[in-house]
Amino acid sequence: GDPAAGKAKAAVCAACHGADGIAVIPGYPNLKGQNEQYLVNAMKAYKNKERSGAMAMVMQPQAAMLNDEDIANVAAYFAQMK
Template identity: 60%
Template sequence: MKILTTALLVSCATFAVTAQAAGDADAGAEKIAVCVACHGKDGKATAPIYPNLAGQSAQYLESALKAYREGQRGGGMAMMMAPQAKQLSDEDIANIAAYYSQQTP
C-alpha cells in the first residue's frame, strides 16, 4: 500500500509540473516566423536536413531550444539555431514548443 501511495504522489507531482510548464500554442503560433523557413508552419521540415518538429514532445523541444540558447548544444545546426534561440524568452520557448508539439506529424 505504501508503494502504491508513493507512486500515486509521484505521478500527481509529475503531472502538476508538466501542466504548469505547458506553453500557450496560440501564442507560439505568433512566434514561429523565423522557424518556418526550415521547420515549416506545420512543423514539417522544408528540406531533409532539418528535423520535423510536428508532434515532438513539448518538453524535448523546450529543452533543445534552451540548450541552443545557452550554448550547451553543439553540432552542425548549432551555428544556425543558437542565434535564433538567444532571441527567445523562456515563455516564448514554452509557447513555440506547445505549438509544434500539437501539430500533426
C-alpha cells in the first residue's frame, strides 16, 4: 500500500492506536512496525465480521468504512513506522 495515502486515512486510528502507533489504551495493540500483511488480514477480519467481542465492537465499524485500497494504505503507513 501507499503510506502517504494511508497517513491521511489513519487519522481516526490514532485516537486509540496513537499517532506514533503505540496504543493509548493498553488493551489495544500497538501498530507501529507491525507486519503490513498482518494488518491487512486483521482489518479484513474485522470488516468481514470474523472477529466478535469487545474489541470487534469498536473495530468492525471502523474497518467497514475502509475499502481494500484504504486498508492496504493504512497497513503500509503503520508498518513503515520506525
